[in-house]
Amino acid sequence: MAKTQTMCPRCHQPALVDMRQLFDLNTDPQAKQILLSGNYNIVHCQNCGYQGAVPSPLVYHDPDKELLLTFFPPELGLPVNEQERMIGPIINQVVNALPLEKRKAYILRPQTMLTYQSMVEKILEGDGITKEMLDEQQKRVGLIQRLLTTSPDAIADVLKNEEPLIDAAFFSILNRLVEASLMQGDQRSARALAGVQKAALEETEFGRNLKKQAEETEAAVKSLQEASKQGLTREKLMELIITASSMTQVDTLVSMARAGLDYTFFEQLSTKINSTNGDEKKRLEDLRDHLLELTKEIDRVMQEEIANARALLDKILSETDIEKATEAGLDSMSDLFVELLRQEIQSARQLNDMVRLEKLQKIAGVIQKASAPPPEVQFIELLMSLEKPEERLKAMQENAALITPELVSLLNNIITQSEQQQNQPPEALEAIKNVYREVLKFSMEQNLKK
Template identity: 30%
Template sequence: MIPTLPIQISCPSCGHKYAAQVQSIVDVSQNPELKSALLRGQLNVVTCPACGTPAMVSAPLLYHDPAKSLLLLFVPPELNLPLPERERLTGQLVNALMSVVPAENRKGYFLNPRSVLTMQGLIDEVLKADGVTPEMLEKQRSRTRLIQDLLAQLDDQARLDELIEQHKPELDYPFLLTLTATLEGAAASGQKLLAEKLLRLRDLLVERTGVVLPEPLPFDTPQEEVLKRALAFKEKESLWAFVLYNRPLLDYTFFQALTERIEKAAPEEAAALTQRRSDLLEMTARLDKEAEEAQRAKLALLQQILSSSDPAKTLRDNKQEIDTFFLAMLGAALRTAEKEKRPEDVKRLQMVNELALQVLQDNLPPELRLVNELLAAAYPEGTRQILAERRKELNPDLPEILTALAEDLQGQGRPEAAQKLRDVRSQAEELLKGGGEILTARS
């Protein structure tokens, strides 16, 4: 077993200093669940004990997959290590790996690990070794586009029925896996309204396609209960359904508990448990790969836009791909450029961000375009004027929409914007009750 290493962390939110355990070596043969965590972006994510803020620790990492003779080394560029120090670190990591690998399994490639420049580059190499092809990426893009199309028609029952019937052969387990990964990504990033819509869509598709899925377990379900449920399914299809709904609960500690049970079991039971562990690892890896492919597709689009002579046209041509996940990746690239003091890249990324937001704005439903205008206007006079001018366009559901969006913004850590929407909601309610009468601001 490869031990974790203690590292001193300073919380980016509250500044609290604490010690955390991080993985510096991932050996797929010994800890396959760590590969899954790596592909999900959850490896070396720690939580501040003082304020609960999660953070990813950027630390050197050696990745080893003996089945593919793959040995990769990532050293964060921000460490800015001189060459002698880098070579010493590489030697320490390789020696630590070799100390837990049987002598007969130590190969020549141990002496020359392949370096990657970024963590994303390491993940790309892992997926490439797993056989991820351009065709697979295109299939993933197709699923993402279909999710966007279905979401856009979620409130138009006739059009939604037509789309479901037209694409019924495509609404299979891999599609539901992608949809679930998208849902989890929206929930994790605080996009509550989007997550709720995706959940509605998934429930509807499960009902319409006849796919039987178990109910998701609460996030605070005791680990022993999760393990019990995971071992209870007899058919692989049912197990797939369980993984689909409960992927977040199948974490590192879950697989640790399953491994401990295998070690204590009688031979016949241990064999069955080992097979179940293999099935679960295969299924979670497949789900995680679906999510990773979606991220790769967004990164490829961002690179295409940045290298384009007409970024605005490229964005418009790919408007179906411009979503919250694309903006999140764009935001991460912008923060990296700012941190590394690359002013030209910052300028271009900011320009792409503004263009992308405009594309989204142009494709929003009328009520959401109105919300964005209200957020940009001064409160209370500016917002009241907009509401009065657009009185005939106001949807009776606008107060409810504003409430949901305010909760969403609150969850994203934007309390001022959330409060503004609550105040605007009061204005909208007052105006709607006024029967069309334009009310003036009170002194």
């Protein structure tokens, strides 16, 4: 992005902004996320402290969906011919970056979006997200905002009146808002949102069911962990499943221990069924039928995921630019893809297929780089691994450039999240608090020296 001089909307003094007008997925796989986030063309005025977006022409290009969209902010007040003059060179960048074989007819017919919102809706529509779906989401966001300004004694009444909106989407939005607040260091908003979440879990039917399912899932996980300490056998797994207090617990156990439900397991279960009678026999027969259907569905989904991982790997390997293709597919990669990649690398080595091995290693390199924690997180992990305060002080002195307000805020957020986790060991929480205090002290001393 080029540095562009503009005028601060508040004090009208010159200010610099990293101006971005082209969002091309052909050259930048993250372009869509950046555009939809709105985190671009932000001016930071050094004179008055103003921070806000600068209106600018925008061009969005997605070659896979054959989308070429343009938007010109009406507040710029320029005539159509002047708009075309400004947009034209940006579109030329799109065309020039495309290989000849990928220059299709849609490039000649860019779609003009009259509003920024219509551009966002068009982009999301390409992902299968309709305007109706966006409207439904906005209703839930509006309800959350309303609940945040409602007095505590009136929240239950609001939730009761708006109960049809309290569903999985509502809680998903709430969770994302809580996470975003914690990441930004806004603990006040995080606590307020957590209060809304608690009320929704207690005061609505969907919330109470969700809470109950979460508790049953947690109980199933704990029972499986306890059984695994002594070595998990088919007999122990069968006993856990048979004595589970709900189908939620049964489904959780099966999803976590699918490998244990093999032919021998069902053979042993059938033997147990044949040794019973009456209502208990009928219950176990129904349970067996459920387990068979559930394992069949799990296997189907697994095979589908494996096929998708294989298709993605083949697609990346067929591209000329392996690294670029890998970056474009990062969001679609799962643990299964990584495991498949590992197997393919091992196979290529055994077959001495150096050409394929080189391509596969390029993919692995991009994934490793993308999955590596940011330098700040790596530095926190380093500090946590050092036992003595003098060792941590030396590490901070050697990495003084990393001791920033953002690092202090990140440590504070980690402490807040750890305190909210009931199963967090006290010694681990105290250790991160010690690191936070030492980093804060070091930061303050550095500021005083400046």
